[in-house]
Amino acid sequence: xxxxxxxxxxxxxxxxxxxxxxxxxxEEITQxxxxxxxxxxxxxIAALSATERQLLRENKSAEEQLHQVENEKDEFLVAIQKxxxxxxxxxxxxxxxxxxxxxxxxxxxxxxxxxxxxxxLDEESEEPPDEQNAENVGAGxxxxxxxxxxxxxxxxxxxxxxGEVDAGSSGTAEAxxxxxSRVLIVDDNSELRDLLTEALGETYxxxxxxxxxxxxxRLMKQGCRYDVVMTDLNMPHIDGIAFLxxxxxxxPAIVMSAYLDRPEFAQALTHPRATRVLExxxxxxxxxxxxxxxxxxxxxxxxxxxxxxxxxxxxS
Amino acid sequence: MTIALLGLxxxxxxxxxxxxxxxxxxxxxxxxxEVGTLEESIEQKRQRLEELERVVESLREAQPKLERKxxxxxxxxxxxxxxxxxxxxxxxxxxxxxxxHIEAVRTGEGA
Numbered sequence: 001x002x003x004x005x006x007x008x009x010x011x012x013x014x015x016x017x018x019x020x021x022x023x024x025x026x027e028e029i030t031q032x033x034x035x036x037x038x039x040x041x042x043x044x045i046a047a048l049s050a051t052e053r054q055l056l057r058e059n060k061s062a063e064e065q066l067h068q069v070e071n072e073k074d075e076f077l078v079a080i081q082k083x084x085x086x087x088x089x090x091x092x093x094x095x096x097x098x099x100x101x102x103x104x105x106x107x108x109x110x111x112x113x114x115x116x117x118x119x120x121l122d123e124e125s126e127e128p129p130d131e132q133n134a135e136n137v138g139a140g141x142x143x144x145x146x147x148x149x150x151x152x153x154x155x156x157x158x159x160x161x162x163g164e165v166d167a168g169s170s171g172t173a174e175a176x177x178x179x180x181s182r183v184l185i186v187d188d189n190s191e192l193r194d195l196l197t198e199a200l201g202e203t204y205x206x207x208x209x210x211x212x213x214x215x216x217x218r219l220m221k222q223g224c225r226y227d228v229v230m231t232d233l234n235m236p237h238i239d240g241i242a243f244l245x246x247x248x249x250x251x252p253a254i255v256m257s258a259y260l261d262r263p264e265f266a267q268a269l270t271h272p273r274a275t276r277v278l279e280x281x282x283x284x285x286x287x288x289x290x291x292x293x294x295x296x297x298x299x300x301x302x303x304x305x306x307x308x309x310x311x312x313x314x315x316s
Numbered sequence: 317m318t319i320a321l322l323g324l325x326x327x328x329x330x331x332x333x334x335x336x337x338x339x340x341x342x343x344x345x346x347x348x349x350e351v352g353t354l355e356e357s358i359e360q361k362r363q364r365l366e367e368l369e370r371v372v373e374s375l376r377e378a379q380p381k382l383e384r385k386x387x388x389x390x391x392x393x394x395x396x397x398x399x400x401x402x403x404x405x406x407x408x409x410x411x412x413x414x415x416x417h418i419e420a421v422r423t424g425e426g427a
Contacts (some may be wrong), residue, residue, distance in 0.1 A: 005322050009329035016333040020340035027347040034354040041361035048368040055375035062382040069389040076396035085401040088395045096391045097384065 072209045078217050082238065084246050098267065181295045182225060186215040187232040187256065198232070199284050204291065212238030216246055226251055228294045230287075233264045235256040240264065244273040252294040254287075256280055 080087045087254055183200065185208040188194050193208040209215035212235055217249070219226065229251055233240035241264055244253055255268040258280035268274050276290045 002318060002322055006325050009325050013329045013336075015334045020336050024340060024343055024347075026346055027351070031347055031351050031354065032359065034351055038354050038358050038361065041358060041365060045361055045365055045368060048372055052368055052372050052375065055372060055379065059375055059378055062379060062386065066382055066386045066389065069393065073389055073396065074395050076393060076400055079400050080396060080403060085399070085403055088392075088399050090392045091395065092387065093384065093388060096388045172365050181335050199327065232417065 077220075078213060081216055081220060081246075082213060099291050180206065181227040182293070183291060184209065184215060184226045184229045185220065185231075186210075186212060186229065186235065186240070188235045189232070192232075196287065200287070202293070203288070212236040212240065212243030212246075215243060219248060219251075228252050228254060228291055230254045230256060230291075233261065233262070234269055241267050241271065246269070247273050254278060254290045254294060256282070 019031045038224045059240075077087050181204050183204045183206050185193050185196050185206060187196075187208070188210050190210070193210075197206045197208055197273060207218060209218050212231070214230070215229070218240065231240045231243055231253060233255060234257070235243075238246070240255060240257070244255070249251055252275040253273050254276045255271070257265050257268060259265055260279060268277050275294050278286060278290060
């Protein structure tokens with residue numbers, strides 16, 4: 001009897017010890033497995049992070065290269081627009097790279113890229129038909145009898161802008177957001193630009209450019225969505241008269257100048273694109289009145305009714 | 317005396333069993349807490365891994381696109397350059413005409 005009790009007690013002790021040891025072992029195995037998984041995931045993350053960093057560096061370098069290329073492209077676009085010509089269209093991906101089709105047999109067939117587009121353009125540009133001549137050089141002889149500048153008489157006119165005017169006037173979401181009239185001020189005098197921007201900014205959406213070239217660039221970028229342009233005459237790169245020659249149809253122009261004795265002023269007075277000529281210094285109320293009269297029926301009114309405002313100096 | 321010894325053996329066995337069980341639950345509770353932490357960490361790392369895989373995939377896709385775009389822009393630049401050169405060569409006589417015109421205006425001959 002005594003031995004039985006002792007054996008029973010020992011059996012209980014052994015059973016409890018065995019149970020706890022087994023259960024603990026199971027838990028430890030789970031913990032070790034999870035620790036291993038955790039480490040494995042950590043090393044995968046480290047490897048992917050390194051790949052990500054490398055790809056980011058490569059992408060950044062590619063983006064920088066693209067940025068440089070875009071800048072170079074913009075320079076050429078501006079240079080071409082200086083001639084009043086329409087730049088050639090961006091080549092399509094198919095034209096640059098070609099594309100692959102599956103033949104009937106399932107093998108890829110490469111369709112050749114249009115590698116010779118520039119050469120072809122050069123070859124056909126001896127006397128290209130007007131409708132195919134992107135530059136429009138020599139296309140506008142009609143203007144030559146009008147006594148306008150030789151550049152215009154030679155047909156170096158912004159025919160490409162006309163389409164942009166149409167596209168711009170169709171109205172975009174951006175234009176709907178700001179219902180104010182958009183005014184582009186072109187003057188190399190930054191103080192005057194700032195003054196006019198500050199004075200007219202509450203009434204109109206003002207944009208400004210330091211010279212005619214930059215103004216043309218902005219017109220192109222903005223899709224010609226300006227309701228009126230105010231331009232000085234004496235500016236670097238492209239002066240006021242040359243700018244007026246290249247100004248897209250449908251945008252009225254107000255000319256500002258301080259030099260009554262210069263021939264450009266006389267030219268501005270008779271220029272068909274100038275709806276109004278203001279002599280510097282001028283009153284802001286005169287500027288407002290000129291803009292209001294120009295903005296009304298958008299450039300059709302006021303042509304041939306050129307006025308000068310010479311009496312009252314306020315802004316210069 | 318014998319009964320007293322037996323009682324001691326039984327009591328000792330019970331106490332040892334209780335000690336073993338208490339130690340077991342303490343250790344198990346620690347282990348389970350660690351397992352919970354590990355599972356949470358693994359879940360976070362899996363999410364991070366998926367996110368990284370998506371980012372890396374998109375970066376890998378973006379790279380050739382950027383290169384193609386760059387190549388396309390370069391091809392366009394070549395065309396624009398050619399156009400610009402043509403325009404410049406054509407504008408030389410026009411520029412001369414402009415200069416003559418400006419000179420004529422200055423000297424009063426063009427009036």
